[in-house]
Amino acid sequence: MRTVRAVAWKEIQIFFLSPTAYIVGMIFLALTGFFFSRDLGDPFPEATLSPFFQGAVIIFILLAPALTMRLIAEESKLGTIELLLTSPVRDWEVIIGKYLASLIFFLALVAMSGFYVILLFVYASPDPGPIYAGYLGLTLYGAAALSVGMLTSTLTSNQIVAAVVAMGILLALFFADLAFGAVGGLPGEIIGELGMKTHFDDFDRGVIDTRHIVYYLSVIAFFLFLSVRALESRRWR
Amino acid sequence: MQAPVPAPMIQASDVTHYYGPYPAIQEVNFSVRKGEVLGFLGPNGAGKTTTMRILTGFLPPSRGSVSLDGFDVVEKSLEVRRRVGYLPETVPLYTDMTVTNYLKYMGTLRGMPAARIRARLGEVIDVCRLGDYRKTQIGKLSKGFRQRVGIAQAIIHEPEVLVLDEPTIGIDPIQVVETRSLIQELGREQTVVLSSHILPEVSMICERVLIIHEGRIVAEDTPQNLAEGLQGLERLEVEVGGPSAQVLPALQQINGVISVTHRNNQGRHTYTIQAQPGRDLRDDISRAVIGNGWSLRGMQLMGMSLEEIFLRLTTQEDL
Numbered sequence: 001m002r003t004v005r006a007v008a009w010k011e012i013q014i015f016f017l018s019p020t021a022y023i024v025g026m027i028f029l030a031l032t033g034f035f036f037s038r039d040l041g042d043p044f045p046e047a048t049l050s051p052f053f054q055g056a057v058i059i060f061i062l063l064a065p066a067l068t069m070r071l072i073a074e075e076s077k078l079g080t081i082e083l084l085l086t087s088p089v090r091d092w093e094v095i096i097g098k099y100l101a102s103l104i105f106f107l108a109l110v111a112m113s114g115f116y117v118i119l120l121f122v123y124a125s126p127d128p129g130p131i132y133a134g135y136l137g138l139t140l141y142g143a144a145a146l147s148v149g150m151l152t153s154t155l156t157s158n159q160i161v162a163a164v165v166a167m168g169i170l171l172a173l174f175f176a177d178l179a180f181g182a183v184g185g186l187p188g189e190i191i192g193e194l195g196m197k198t199h200f201d202d203f204d205r206g207v208i209d210t211r212h213i214v215y216y217l218s219v220i221a222f223f224l225f226l227s228v229r230a231l232e233s234r235r236w237r
Numbered sequence: 238m239q240a241p242v243p244a245p246m247i248q249a250s251d252v253t254h255y256y257g258p259y260p261a262i263q264e265v266n267f268s269v270r271k272g273e274v275l276g277f278l279g280p281n282g283a284g285k286t287t288t289m290r291i292l293t294g295f296l297p298p299s300r301g302s303v304s305l306d307g308f309d310v311v312e313k314s315l316e317v318r319r320r321v322g323y324l325p326e327t328v329p330l331y332t333d334m335t336v337t338n339y340l341k342y343m344g345t346l347r348g349m350p351a352a353r354i355r356a357r358l359g360e361v362i363d364v365c366r367l368g369d370y371r372k373t374q375i376g377k378l379s380k381g382f383r384q385r386v387g388i389a390q391a392i393i394h395e396p397e398v399l400v401l402d403e404p405t406i407g408i409d410p411i412q413v414v415e416t417r418s419l420i421q422e423l424g425r426e427q428t429v430v431l432s433s434h435i436l437p438e439v440s441m442i443c444e445r446v447l448i449i450h451e452g453r454i455v456a457e458d459t460p461q462n463l464a465e466g467l468q469g470l471e472r473l474e475v476e477v478g479g480p481s482a483q484v485l486p487a488l489q490q491i492n493g494v495i496s497v498t499h500r501n502n503q504g505r506h507t508y509t510i511q512a513q514p515g516r517d518l519r520d521d522i523s524r525a526v527i528g529n530g531w532s533l534r535g536m537q538l539m540g541m542s543l544e545e546i547f548l549r550l551t552t553q554e555d556l
């Protein structure tokens with residue numbers, strides 16, 4: 001556990017000190033701010049965070065890989081992985097430590113969007129239910145997206161490749177429910193069930209369904225498991 | 238009563254490693270005693286780094302096995318990694334960390350309790366003479382000082398085995414001398430395996446040297462004997478059945494012989510003959526032995542084929 005904490009702490013410091021992370025964060029806030037305020041021009045704007053949530057899940061497709069691409073790929077490139085993997089550290093400790101660091105930075109970004117919530121409560125009286133549910137969904141969605149990025153960063157020493165492949169996977173998962181219409185039948189339904197967006201929409205409506213929670217946790221577990229295996233397999237190359 | 242033979246600290250048996258179809262090392266066998274300082278000497282591409290990576294558990298061997306302190310490097314990798322301090326050839330460090338933070342981090346990864354890290358930090362910073370650079374970012378250090386940080390992280394947890402891959406490459410002559418004496422100091426208490434392509438360096442630091450060439454161990458000796466080989470002296474060993482008091486002078490009289498040493502190994506008399514450079518005395522020796530009515534039980538060339546390898550090695554000496 002001390003090792004996980006040490007790995008996570010080192011990465012968190014890099015996140016909070018590196019300009020890249022701040023640029024990514026600013027882009028996130030600027031774009032979500034745009035989504036949030038888009039409908040405010042209406043004569044009767046709805047007191048809801050839904051536009052923000054809907055915008056944020058799209059932005060995460062780009063943002064999560066940008067946060068995670070560095071985590072292992074950079075160590076492979078610089079060779080520091082040689083000292084990391086020859087230290088008495090278990091592979092899962094490395095993966096979990098690095099993943100937690102990205103998750104914490106991500107949560108800090110999401111917390112900054114609390115500004116919108118405050119605005120909403122000051123100027124209107126929104127229904128708090130969908131806001132709680134939406135944030136829970138957003139956190140789960142983001143955590144799942146980060147786990148995808150974690151895997152691709154483990155597979156290559158090229159950060160750009162890691163980011164692009166993760167974006168591809170996230171796009172495919174995002175639009176998986178479209179395959180539901182295109183394929184049809186049972187296969188289509190199964191593919192549709194894998195869609196990361198499908199499982200988000202209930203949260204946005206204010207519904208907390210354990211099925212969706214289980215879905216996101218499974219995605220996270222699956223990709224982190226593959227990351228650990230991928231790191232292990234580096235020893236066999 | 239027989240003294241128990243201590244188990245070797247490192248035992249490598251028939252280790253082969255392939256990168257794709259290409260064998261980087263083949264059927265490498267060696268063992269290292271506890272407390273010994275062993276050097277791997279070989280030209281570029283000989284397979285030194287590959288061997289070091291296998292010892293430290295970074296690469297698993299394609300065939301064969303290596304154990305360290307009785308633990309298999311593949312099966313019991315974690316136990317092995319607990320006992321090893323490693324300085325990779327490229328000295329990969331986190332350039333955005335300060336020296337102190339980096340050493341603390343590496344100490345934690347090695348499972349050291351915080352109090353012990355604090356205690357050791359001052360020691361390794363002293364030993365590696367990094368005192369003025371505690372708070373310096375590693376990326377701003379010169380190559381020689383990075384090398385010291387690399388050594389500091391390798392010894393902070395007081396590992397039983399220290400693996401150093403070309404520890405003096407790319408640093409200036411003064412720092413080379415300092416680094417060598419530092420390794421000698423460490424070698425008094427720890428088992429050290431280091432690699433180098435500089436013969437004088439290994440002869441200075443190591444008790445025993447393995448010469449690795451094109452992925453195979455081609456010789457193994459003490460630095461003294463290697464140095465003799467370098468001078469071009471031909472050495473050969475013969476076993477003769479006959480009274481040593483007469484055999485010895487007979488061998489010494491052969492034209493071209495410089496010196497003969499006699500060894501009596503439980504009734505087996507072996508003679509190590511030093512011949513003039515470039516002379517092949519095998520026929521003269523066997524004629525002398527048989528002509529005197531003694532029996533020639535064995536004859537072995539020692540280190541003649543090494544000359545060429547040494548030449549290649551020494552032409553790379555750039556100091």
Ligand SMILES: Nc1ncnc2c1ncn2[C@@H]1O[C@H](COP(=O)(O)OP(=O)(O)OP(=O)(O)O)[C@@H](O)[C@H]1O
Pocket residue numbers: 256260261279280281282283284285286287288326434
């Ligand atoms: N990752 C790799 N993939 C493919 N081939 C490799 C790899 N690493 C090393 N080799 C090859 O294996 C052989 C042995 O390499 P190794 O790095 O062990 O040699 P070395 O003795 O350390 O050489 P040097 O003195 O240059 O450091 C070389 O021919 C090298 O080209």
Ligand SMILES: [Mg+2]
Pocket residue numbers: 285286287326402
């Ligand atoms: Mg090498």
